[in-house]
Amino acid sequence: MMDLIIIIRPVILLASSILIILAAVGILRFKDDIERVLYARIHILGIADVACILALLVLGEPLLALTYFVLVPFVSHAIANAHYHGEGD
């Protein structure tokens, strides 16, 4: 059982790394002139957030991961809502 945990932790950290790299590539890949590109970037940011939450869990910070897990949807909703009502498009 301990051997399995020893293997699982680096695998989850590496998976988080891959997700974060993919989020970085995706967040830059969409050009600015695409219509309503902000909502796509908010969604891609959610992927990076979940990867960071998984990494924080593996690194032994469950309180930090849980706190951010609760706060992330509110942040995404607030940004999208502010962009829709405040800036148009």
Place this chain on the structure above:
Amino acid sequence: MGLLIVSEYVLMASLAVFSIAAVRIATRKSIGMGLVGISGLSIAIATLLILINRVYGIGFCRDIAYALVLLGPVGTIAFARVLRG
């Protein structure tokens, strides 16, 4: 060195790359894009600080990461509230 240490260093490198991408997004034309970039940057830096705490044993990095995770979203929501009007 073990696989865990290597994966932690790989995660640090990917968080650095993501931080650069987030800063680039923050400089785009709309204000909401700045909010997206800065909130991404804050979570990347918080996770990076936890990694620094584990790899290098710097104790106060954990406290800074806690402050970032709590205060970063609060600031983003407050700014978004002002932007909405």
